[in-house]
Amino acid sequence: MKRATFDLIGATCTSCSIGIEHMGRRIKGVEDVWVDRQESKIYMDFDGNPATVDKITDFVKAIGYEAQFVNEAPAEQ
Numbered sequence: 001m002k003r004a005t006f007d008l009i010g011a012t013c014t015s016c017s018i019g020i021e022h023m024g025r026r027i028k029g030v031e032d033v034w035v036d037r038q039e040s041k042i043y044m045d046f047d048g049n050p051a052t053v054d055k056i057t058d059f060v061k062a063i064g065y066e067a068q069f070v071n072e073a074p075a076e077q
């Protein structure tokens, strides 16, 4: 499993964050996704498939925000 980090642009309130977390977890290949509002980051544990990264960025765009991929690394177990 890998952990990806994204810069989150445009979503600053709690309901945005909850929406991203709740809906993001339903995307195939996503193990977990959570938002750090202080740092404006999205963290995602996923299957390591680049298509899953695209799915999250597309999903965030579809609900009106922007997620810019920063990096990915092996997820801590």
Ligand SMILES: [Cu+2]
Pocket (backbone or CB within 6 Å): 011, 012, 013, 014, 015, 016, 017
């Ligand atoms: Cu909001």
